[in-house]
Amino acid sequence: MILHGFVRVTIKVRNSCVDFKKGMVFSMYNLELKGKTIFVTGAAGFIGSNICKALLKDEDIKLIVGIDNMNDYYDVNLKEYRLKELVSYNNFKFVKGSIADKALIDNIFNEYKPDIVVNLAAQAGVRYSITNPDAYIESNMLGFYNILEACRHSYDNGAKGVEHLVYASSSSVYGTNKKIPYSTQDKVDNPVSLYAATKKSNELFAHAYSKLYNIPSTGLRFFTVYGPAGRPDMAYFGFTNKLLKGETIQIFNYGNCKRDFTYIDDIVTGVVNVMKKTPDPNENGVRYKVYNIGNNQPENLLDFVDILQQELVNAEVLPKDYDFEAHKELVPMQPGDVEITYADVDELVNDFGFKPDTSLREGLRRFAKWYKEFYS
Template sequence: MVVLLTGAAGFIGFHTAKGLLARGDKVVGIDNLNAYYSTDLKQGRLKQLESHPDFTFVQAELAEADALAKAVDGKGISRIVHLAAQAGVRYSIENPAAYVASNLVGHANMLALAQKLEVRHMVYASSSSVYGGNRKTPFSEGDMTDDPVSFYGATKKSNELLANSYARLYGLPLTGLRFFTVYGPWGRPDMAYWIFSEKIRRQEPIRIFNNGRMGRDFTYVDDVVSGVLAALDKSAVLSGMAVPHRVYNIGNDHPEELMSLVHLVEKGMGREAEKEYTEMQKGDVVHTWADISRARSELRYSPTVPLEEGIEEFVKWYRASSFCP
């Protein structure tokens, strides 16, 4: 099976590519290698992937439909895992145009490409950010998601609506995955666990938003990949639905307080952090918690990695990497 994987040089994309290759699939990876965070990190991920004979990489912008079509021409693609997006809740406040280009135009182009290629299934990345101002916990796929608190969350909700329209109009099998705070080795430098590690290493103070009264459903990247692959293999069932579009929460179903994360990073780095407590940041939410009963039942998704073990693995990788000089 040949899988088109967008965002292949990204955090989740890199780990997903490894998972696909390990089970014998061929992967055509696409990424624009933008400078939102270190391109050295992205190149480091690609270097590992490109050593595999069944991995092919093409640099392309999803917002450029002609370049995208050229990148995949003649590749024999049968399924798509679309993970490319402009990430970051806080950055969407500073640069919303980047999110329009990547998350809206790029996503629309991917839907059109999937239709043109007549793929058997496309799985795409959504986000827990679609739940926005929802106060009910845990977050369930049936909850209202019409009150985004960030522009990023609004683009991800828009992705789901666009996908549903394509599924209804063209019978295109599509699955959206709402990821909940993914972390692990080769992660993203803009995420709290990486920032805390970096600040502790440099003996600089870390900022604790909302005075530490925050919680997240942290999900280890290996568990996320298991969910992506399980969803990708579900296309036969989707094809039998009246509207072949399904959305799943991919989380840990075990929310942790922010200060628990801080203490685990301190433990791993062998040093207590100097802390600066501050107010809630605009566009953020206080708590997230995934109800994963649908994914458990339909995908047999079952996360296994607790936060303590996952942070230990991240810190081990971080301290041994070139990104922790």
């Protein structure tokens, strides 16, 4: 456990921190991934596939069971592309199906007895929750409830059961909170989209299950995650597709928006760190914790578009003489959107000595390079 409240010099080694000032070595983690069976939901998704890849490459785990329903909310080819690499590992098993299917989830738990569960399957996106709310209730509410129930019953008859449940929440739970940066100590009772309401509900459900059945659970509020093979429904990817087709991109709130863009590799490091540490009991004795994972550096939307343009030209996705100004339209705010997202990551730094730090330019450069290769 990291000690709080004093300045110190530390270096991280594999499973511990060395504190030079105090000459102490103390363990940061309390859970080994080595030899474990890990159940990852949303395994063909952007974040899920990258987490599986990192675990398969870097951690000596026994088995990852990944589930995904491969829905067509966005191009299924991308999901298949991400899966292709994962299924080449002998210790990766893919199940195509929905977490909303209770019998299927129960069967997976009975057969594989996962030690750690990482729930990333969800209907993502704020705007789509206006047009297709059913998908959010099915995957984010019913699906997550099935995962919690399966975790609960994993301890039946004295079984060791699930050692840690890690699940995706979202920065959208902060709604239109005025206080920035957003801290996990802030009240988040005013969601402005159904998507945000489902994510906040997940945190409440997890708390109740952690309290009732002693399931160690950690929720992660991700802030605008981007990178190679990311989600085409997100601005950086959607803008690129449109610009390439010669269409006009819409910049919401007339460009007066700020986003804490977080590069995928930073998210992966954060999630894998978190998986290795179950929360200590809180003041109510509940092993429950929520962290923000964000870059802690919000970028203006217009600056973001500017950097994206430059990197698309550098990667030769778009020609040098592309008339960007002719393909931009400044439009009002969309329902469900918020003006700013800005993560306070002090707790992440305190508990793991880690903070996302990939610059937007570097991250967009890697995205543009990947885009060029993938689509040509």
